Amino acid sequence: GGPVGRLLQQGKGDAARDLLTRLANAYDGRTYVEILRHGMAVEEQTEGAFLDLAYSLDLPLVATNECFYPTPDMFEAHDALICIAESAYVSETERRRLTPEHWFKGAADMRRVFEDLPEAVDNTLVIAKRCAFMVEKIAPILPPFDCGEGRTEEDELRAQAVAGLEKRLVTHVFSDGMDDAARDAAAAPYRERLDYELGVINEMGFPGYFLIVAD
Incomplete structure (x- = not known):
């Protein structure tokens, strides 16, 4: 007791x-x-x-x-x-x-x-x-990512993601002898998926988070 x-x-x-x-x-x-x-x-x-x-x-x-x-x-x-x-x-x-x-x-x-x-x-x-206690729901608080003059976090994330995708397409998808049309056709599903994923990230307000992690 x-x-x-x-x-x-x-x-x-x-x-x-x-x-x-x-x-x-x-x-x-x-x-x-x-x-x-x-x-x-x-x-x-x-x-x-x-x-x-x-x-x-x-x-x-x-x-x-x-x-x-x-x-x-x-x-x-x-x-x-x-x-x-x-x-x-x-x-x-x-x-x-x-x-x-x-x-x-x-x-x-x-x-x-x-x-x-x-x-x-x-x-x-x-x-x-x-x-009983309910935690107040607030938006995530993240430090801003320095993207350079006149460039938003969304712009910077897209630029880095597109550059990374194109590099990987050359390494893993494109083959010798492919013309531009064939390359565009092969790359289309990957580029569409990237657009979708970036849209989700931007909608949730997390482009800065991904840039910080990548950095």
Whole structure:
């Protein structure tokens, strides 16, 4: 548990109240008292005190569930993994143990477990909404590429791309004996594709990016 819970376990109720009060003042309107119900002895020992503190300090409750495996039938397998990790035997009595309640519960399961505290489950949605954040969509910010006097980035990208294409056509497409008409016919699909790709790049506003990468 957290610092407040540890103080409650130690029987230091006044100290726990003082600490929770300081936290509530430091995080005004954003302090919740967490309630867990996995059937652990320490949870049963401290829940009443947590509820008293929450009600007396007018703090909202929130129901949480510490999950370590997806379904209840995975409990024994997870328990065995704990033993492997801690070099213990399943049959040992003095070792760390969880309960079969540490599985991933859905909304209906959580409401069943906390049927006497429905507001604690409702507050999980309140917290989720308060934590939600949508990044503002902005246009990419790129440094300008120096294309020389009177030449735009679109012009420069086209000039470099066309020069590169023509060089590759000579190397990989054109053959000896081709006349101009044959060369134009062979090059047509490549030039059309280049026009298309440049159109997409310009439409997206990325000619400067490609020039920077090429540079």
